Amino acid sequence: MLSERRLQVLRAIVQDYVGTEEPVGSKALTERHNLGVSPATVRNDMAALEDEGFIAQPHTSAGRIPTDKGYRLFVDKLAGVKPMTAPERRAIQNFLEGAVDLDDVVARTVRLLAQLTRQVAVVQYPSLTRSTVRHVELLSLAPARLMLVLITDTGRVEQRMVDCPAPFGEASLADLRARLNSRVAGRRFTDVPALVEDLAEPFEAEDRGTVSTVLSTLLETLVEENEERLMIGGTANLTRFGHDFPLVIRPVLEALEEQVVLLKLLGEAKDPGVTVRIGHENAHEGLNSTSVVSVGYGSGGEAVAKLGVVGPTRMDYPGTMGAVRAVARYVGQILAES
Amino acid sequence: MLSERRLQVLRAIVQDYVGTEEPVGSKALTERHNLGVSPATVRNDMAALEDEGFIAQPHTSAGRIPTDKGYRLFVDKLAGVKPMTAPERRAIQNFLEGAVDLDDVVARTVRLLAQLTRQVAVVQYPSLTRSTVRHVELLSLAPARLMLVLITDTGRVEQRMVDCPAPFGEASLADLRARLNSRVAGRRFTDVPALVEDLAEPFEAEDRGTVSTVLSTLLETLVEENEERLMIGGTANLTRFGHDFPLVIRPVLEALEEQVVLLKLLGEAKDPGVTVRIGHENAHEGLNSTSVVSVGYGSGGEAVAKLGVVGPTRMDYPGTMGAVRAVARYVGQILAES
DNA sequence: TCTGGCACTCGCGAGCCATGAGTGCCAGGG
DNA sequence: CCCTGGCACTCATGGCTCGCGAGTGCCAGA
Numbered sequence: 001m002l003s004e005r006r007l008q009v010l011r012a013i014v015q016d017y018v019g020t021e022e023p024v025g026s027k028a029l030t031e032r033h034n035l036g037v038s039p040a041t042v043r044n045d046m047a048a049l050e051d052e053g054f055i056a057q058p059h060t061s062a063g064r065i066p067t068d069k070g071y072r073l074f075v076d077k078l079a080g081v082k083p084m085t086a087p088e089r090r091a092i093q094n095f096l097e098g099a100v101d102l103d104d105v106v107a108r109t110v111r112l113l114a115q116l117t118r119q120v121a122v123v124q125y126p127s128l129t130r131s132t133v134r135h136v137e138l139l140s141l142a143p144a145r146l147m148l149v150l151i152t153d154t155g156r157v158e159q160r161m162v163d164c165p166a167p168f169g170e171a172s173l174a175d176l177r178a179r180l181n182s183r184v185a186g187r188r189f190t191d192v193p194a195l196v197e198d199l200a201e202p203f204e205a206e207d208r209g210t211v212s213t214v215l216s217t218l219l220e221t222l223v224e225e226n227e228e229r230l231m232i233g234g235t236a237n238l239t240r241f242g243h244d245f246p247l248v249i250r251p252v253l254e255a256l257e258e259q260v261v262l263l264k265l266l267g268e269a270k271d272p273g274v275t276v277r278i279g280h281e282n283a284h285e286g287l288n289s290t291s292v293v294s295v296g297y298g299s300g301g302e303a304v305a306k307l308g309v310v311g312p313t314r315m316d317y318p319g320t321m322g323a324v325r326a327v328a329r330y331v332g333q334i335l336a337e338s
Numbered sequence: 339m340l341s342e343r344r345l346q347v348l349r350a351i352v353q354d355y356v357g358t359e360e361p362v363g364s365k366a367l368t369e370r371h372n373l374g375v376s377p378a379t380v381r382n383d384m385a386a387l388e389d390e391g392f393i394a395q396p397h398t399s400a401g402r403i404p405t406d407k408g409y410r411l412f413v414d415k416l417a418g419v420k421p422m423t424a425p426e427r428r429a430i431q432n433f434l435e436g437a438v439d440l441d442d443v444v445a446r447t448v449r450l451l452a453q454l455t456r457q458v459a460v461v462q463y464p465s466l467t468r469s470t471v472r473h474v475e476l477l478s479l480a481p482a483r484l485m486l487v488l489i490t491d492t493g494r495v496e497q498r499m500v501d502c503p504a505p506f507g508e509a510s511l512a513d514l515r516a517r518l519n520s521r522v523a524g525r526r527f528t529d530v531p532a533l534v535e536d537l538a539e540p541f542e543a544e545d546r547g548t549v550s551t552v553l554s555t556l557l558e559t560l561v562e563e564n565e566e567r568l569m570i571g572g573t574a575n576l577t578r579f580g581h582d583f584p585l586v587i588r589p590v591l592e593a594l595e596e597q598v599v600l601l602k603l604l605g606e607a608k609d610p611g612v613t614v615r616i617g618h619e620n621a622h623e624g625l626n627s628t629s630v631v632s633v634g635y636g637s638g639g640e641a642v643a644k645l646g647v648v649g650p651t652r653m654d655y656p657g658t659m660g661a662v663r664a665v666a667r668y669v670g671q672i673l674a675e676s
Numbered sequence: 677t678c679t680g681g682c683a684c685t686c687g688c689g690a691g692c693c694a695t696g697a698g699t700g701c702c703a704g705g706g
Numbered sequence: 707c708c709c710t711g712g713c714a715c716t717c718a719t720g721g722c723t724c725g726c727g728a729g730t731g732c733c734a735g736a
Binding site for chain 3 (some may be wrong): 364
């Protein structure tokens with residue numbers, strides 16, 4: 001097992017490297033951190049850390065840089081989450097409170113995260129599956145054409161066209177609208193299928209076709225919208241990646257364009273708290289030299305979606321984790337209020 | 339005035355430079371294009387073109403590259419728009435026809451444009467001001483709380499909460515819904531304010547407050563939504579910018595994050611056809627080394643929004659213009675159908 | 677187990693030079 | 707008057723050497 005001092009050496013290496021972007025040597029370490037030992041001792045410790053795979057040297061006569069494994073240890077054991085200061089928290093709250101609708105909340109959150117962390121921010125829209133139905137509306141656009149509008153408790157609105165197998169009268173429409181809402185309003189999306197199962201029964205034979213078409217469209221909407229949307233921002237921060245960045249930035253940009261990839265990325269994190277995936281821990285190849293810090297957020301006790309940032313593995317983990325956690329908390333509050 | 343041959347020399351320079359990314363010299367020019375004259379003659383022409391500001395040399399002993407002014411002349415006089423081939427057109431149409439709703443149309447358009455041009459694509463959502471109202475729906479969420487849903491002919495849906503000054507009965511609601519739709523359905527957004535002016539009059543005194551609240555919310559929606567949305571994609575193509583790209587890419591990414599900047603960018607183009615803004619012709623500083631190719635598109639004869647691409651000034655203008663024009667045409671078709 | 681000392685490695689930047697692409701200019705010919 | 711071949715000149719580029727110095731590993735002694 002690694003001695004206490006060796007862990008401190010690792011911590012110092014991570015901190016210095018994150019700060020300077022340059023490989024850190026034994027001498028510089030003893031100067032900047034008072035470890036109470038000489039460079040030679042530190043060298044021995046570094047050799048041990050390298051044997052264990054926590055640090056590596058880019059070329060023979062250079063200092064050491066942390067490996068993914070080194071960052072992992074740092075995050076797990078050596079560093080906490082740096083809480084936001086009170087003024088920062090107030091600023092976050094003020095900024096988010098100005099939002100007028102759900103799109104705006106998400107847009108503001110992305111901007112905020114990107115600015116606070118100076119990294120690329122990713123925010124998932126609140127998921128429909130965990131949401132509840134506020135209202136279902138049916139509009140008649142043409143004799144055999146309806147529009148179905150679904151309104152969720154998070155303020156999201158989804159609409160679908162429905163082509164009816166047969167003309168559908170206004171009276172039937174009002175009837176269906178009333179029955180539908182009395183069944184599903186206030187209920188969770190996941191419960192809806194069971195709740196509407198026998199809804200077509202009371203209708204006249206001629207209307208049943210349309211009713212079941214409407215119902216299946218509704219159910220489809222629930223399922224389809226599980227391909228959840230998300231918003232990203234702060235891509236300009238990619239230029240902070242480092243000197244070799246032309247090679248690194250391209251796959252990252254490509255990955256960021258693939259919503260599927262990002263959703264999987266966020267989805268993988270199962271922890272209730274802040275999750276950090278470092279370098280090769282990310283399944284997607286293009287993101288092998290990035291770290292992803294993510295956390296769930298939600299309007300109640302329950303997480304309805306995730307948000308996070310993507311940055312270089314060489315990032316300020318405590319600060320980033322603190323910012324991500326704080327933003328998630330306040331977004332949750334805002335959603336609960338509205 | 340520039341002789342015919344000099345224009346051909348300029349055209350050849352632009353084409354070669356776009357192809358090779360390297361300054362082009364007199365000898366290479368005569369070899370690759372059969373101009374029928376010797377390198378020495380070309381040199382004289384080049385000197386003249388340089389005097390006029392159409393080309394420049396990065397350093398003394400290097401070839402020439404086109405200036406913004408050179409590209410401008412090329413686009414205006416020397417190059418046409420390269421039409422898409424039939425298979426390309428079919429592919430565009432097929433790809434866009436798979437779209438299920440407006441969001442999907444825009445998303446697909448962005449992807450398509452980015453792929454065809456290998457550049458950054460920007461697509462503006464169809465504007466509300468030029469659209470017409472398909473339907474206005476009013477839902478009662480609570481005794482004194484309504485939801486207003488606005489559906490446009492382009493398939494866009496906007497919703498707003500309305501807090502009523504007094505409870506509003508179901509009968510009044512149905513009445514208002516009917517009157518409202520009979521007035522505005524099928525009408526242009528710009529005409530709506532005049533059309534609903536006296537709509538509150540037939541109502542009972544106790545309801546008038548609510549009616550006028552609803553109306554003003556509706557009008558607000560029209561105005562607010564002039565802050566139009568847009569979608570961008572293909573940012574990974576920024577890596578094609580060239581060798582010096584770290585310096586260039588950053589301001590571009592920053593500009594792309596500012597929707598306001600992009601909207602202004604697209605808005606500036608007034609031509610009915612494809613508009614090209616080259617390098618410093620772009621008002622925004624960060625985009626001084628990029629060119630923007632944009633065009634309006636719309637579901638009828640009229641343009642309801644713009645789309646375009648942002649790329650390096652050294653781009654294949656004829657091909658890009660062709661792709662942009664073709665995509666706009668097919669998006670218009672798709673919108674008209676739905 | 678820590679420390680000081682010492683020899684060794686090797687990436688980096690400076691300086692130097694040859695190369696060659698490309699230019700401008702000029703004098704001669706159609 | 708315009709085009710052409712020739713010629714001298716410029717200068718960025720790439721290969722090369724070389725010294726510097728940061729950083730290491732190892733060892734002997736406290």
